[in-house]
Each structure stands twice: as structure tokens, then as C-alpha cells.
Amino acid sequence: MNTWTPPNPVNLADLGFMDARSKLIDLAAFLDRVQRAGQDDDFRVQALKKAAGLLSLDQPTRAREVLLSFSDPGAEPVEKAAMQGALGAFKV
Amino acid sequence: MNYIEPHGHMVSRTTDDYERMALAGCRAICEPAFWAGFDRASAQGFYDYFRQITEYEPKRAAKFGVAHYCWLCINPKEAEDLKLAEEVIGIIPEFLGKPGVLGIGEIGLNKNSRNELRIFERHLQVAQDHGQLVLVHTPHLEDKLKGTRLIVEALKNFPAIRPERVIIDHVEEHTIDHVLDHGFWAGITLYPESKCTPHRAIDMLEQRKAARIWMNSACDWGVSDPLAVPKTMQAMRQRGWSREMIQRVAWENPVAFMRQCPKFQPPA
Ligand SMILES: [Zn+2]
Numbered sequence: 001m002n003t004w005t006p007p008n009p010v011n012l013a014d015l016g017f018m019d020a021r022s023k024l025i026d027l028a029a030f031l032d033r034v035q036r037a038g039q040d041d042d043f044r045v046q047a048l049k050k051a052a053g054l055l056s057l058d059q060p061t062r063a064r065e066v067l068l069s070f071s072d073p074g075a076e077p078v079e080k081a082a083m084q085g086a087l088g089a090f091k092v
Numbered sequence: 093m094n095y096i097e098p099h100g101h102m103v104s105r106t107t108d109d110y111e112r113m114a115l116a117g118c119r120a121i122c123e124p125a126f127w128a129g130f131d132r133a134s135a136q137g138f139y140d141y142f143r144q145i146t147e148y149e150p151k152r153a154a155k156f157g158v159a160h161y162c163w164l165c166i167n168p169k170e171a172e173d174l175k176l177a178e179e180v181i182g183i184i185p186e187f188l189g190k191p192g193v194l195g196i197g198e199i200g201l202n203k204n205s206r207n208e209l210r211i212f213e214r215h216l217q218v219a220q221d222h223g224q225l226v227l228v229h230t231p232h233l234e235d236k237l238k239g240t241r242l243i244v245e246a247l248k249n250f251p252a253i254r255p256e257r258v259i260i261d262h263v264e265e266h267t268i269d270h271v272l273d274h275g276f277w278a279g280i281t282l283y284p285e286s287k288c289t290p291h292r293a294i295d296m297l298e299q300r301k302a303a304r305i306w307m308n309s310a311c312d313w314g315v316s317d318p319l320a321v322p323k324t325m326q327a328m329r330q331r332g333w334s335r336e337m338i339q340r341v342a343w344e345n346p347v348a349f350m351r352q353c354p355k356f357q358p359p360a
Contacts, residue, residue: 007328063265064266069273081205081208086233
């Protein structure tokens, strides 16, 4: 019971290339937009540029590495929650 | 194909959403207690909310042939008010005997503060004392990694709560292994922008061979999609998944976890 049956192979480029292409162009256009507006020193934009560099890694762990790069690396709880939401990138 | 929505905040959804979910094959919905989008003013507000999810929502769901279950707690977003949190924790036990209550949840951390951790542990004590299942919320975005680690550490201090009776929800690629490798169940939340897309969810399911994982929409008052689970099942078909394996994730896995609470009856 509960044995894993892998899916039948499908052409993943056929399935996902156009969507991924579109998202990458959107990212490029976003970086252009904030730069033209002189807002590219925002820590979130800087974090995004740093994370984008991880796409050229060789191992299939890019999503994990991108998520780690946005994360608070600490181990200790904070004294008090200063806000209820989150920003998407850790502010050093 | 039938499915179970193991994490939906139906008090925020319209009756039309129940109908659409039922038409898409949903046969059971489980509703963890949640933040209202604003801080409630008193424990009495929670009392009414607990009545709503234990008494009223099951009736609304039943009109569409959908079973409704729920989980009880005060959300970590409201944990900085320790007095309120303690009062709310105090009223939980009187609801634990209600027919649709599966356990304590969604508890956990939000900003990883000391007070949140304290209130998380208070809930775990209630779960341990009353032999309840536990559903854990992990923090958003940049706070998720640290929060997940703190949650796993805190759970180790409650050895009577066995890991297979705990689901740690909203995992992503950087937290799923930590959760599963410690013996817990993991929930993948299909939520626009801030959590996980269908294809990323399927990637993680394939990496971990779909063992001890469920997927949910977490549909609530935010931009979210109550049909995210059946849409992901459709993406699984496109990715070559067999009917049996889709059914494993969308039905058998949530049933296997939740039937550890004898009150959960898999829909016929
Ligand atoms: Zn939730």
C-alpha cells in the first residue's frame, strides 16, 4: 500500500516554456521600470536582483535557493512583533 | 473526480463558492480557526466565531452535500495580546466535544516573536492534555524559514504529541524537507503570489513521492481561489499523473491524516 507510481513522462518544455518565458520578461521589465524611476536601491529590488543570479546555478535546487535568499537567516525569536504582515525579503 | 479541501476559511466565502466547490467534486471541507483580517476586541468575539464554525458552517455546507469540519485556536497574529489569548484558550475546551471539531489549529507563528511562541506552546499543551490533532500555520515569506525551525523545535518539547498527528502547513521548497524529515505531515497551500503555484506543488509532491502531504487552497478573505485544488488536479493530469496518484493526494492523504480523529468520517 502507498507505493509511489511516477507520472508518465511528458514534454515539460511544451507544457511550461511560454509561461516561464512570460514571467522572466515580466521580471526584466520590472527591474527596468524601478531603475528608470530611480527606485532600484529599495532593499526588495536588491534582494530580487541577487535572487535572479541564482537562476544560473547548475543543480535543480534553484527554487529552494531563491526562497532561502529572501529568508531571515536567524534562529532566535524576536522580542515583539512590530507588524502583522511580511515584506517578501529579509531586511538586514 | 472527488476531492477534499483540507484547509478553507469558509466564513469568508459566499454560498456560491460552496456550490462551485461541490460542482468541482469537493466532498469535505476542513476549516481552521483564523484571524478575521482585524483584531477581535474580546474573547466573546471568538466565542461567537467558534459557534459559527462548529454550528452554522456545517449546515451551510450540508446544503451542497459537503461535509464540514473545523479546528479551534486563536491565531498567532493575535498572540501579542497575552491576556486575550489566554482567555480564548480558556474557552476552547468547551468546544472540543462538538461533532465536527478535529483538533487545535491553525496555531503556529507569524512574526516569530516570543509571545507568539509562548501562545503556540500554550495551544500545544491544550492539544496534549486533550489528545487532539494539531494543524500548524507557518509564517509568511521571509519569516517562514526561521518560523518553521522554531515550530519544529517547540514541538519536540511535547513528546506526547506524536509527529504523525501534526500537520505543518504552507510548506515551500525551502521548508518541506525539514518538516517531513522530522516525521510530521506537510501541507502545501495553493495561494496566489505569497505561497505556492500548482506546478511548484506538483514538483514538491514528485520529489517527496506524495507521502504525508496534502494540498489545500486556504481560501479566505484575501485574493485566493476556492478551486485551487481541482485546478491543480487538472495540472497533474497534464503532467502525466495517473488517476490513482491524483486520488492519493486529493483524497486518501487528507483522509489518512484526519481519520486519526475518530470524528472524521470519509464522505461516501
Ligand atoms: Zn489558513
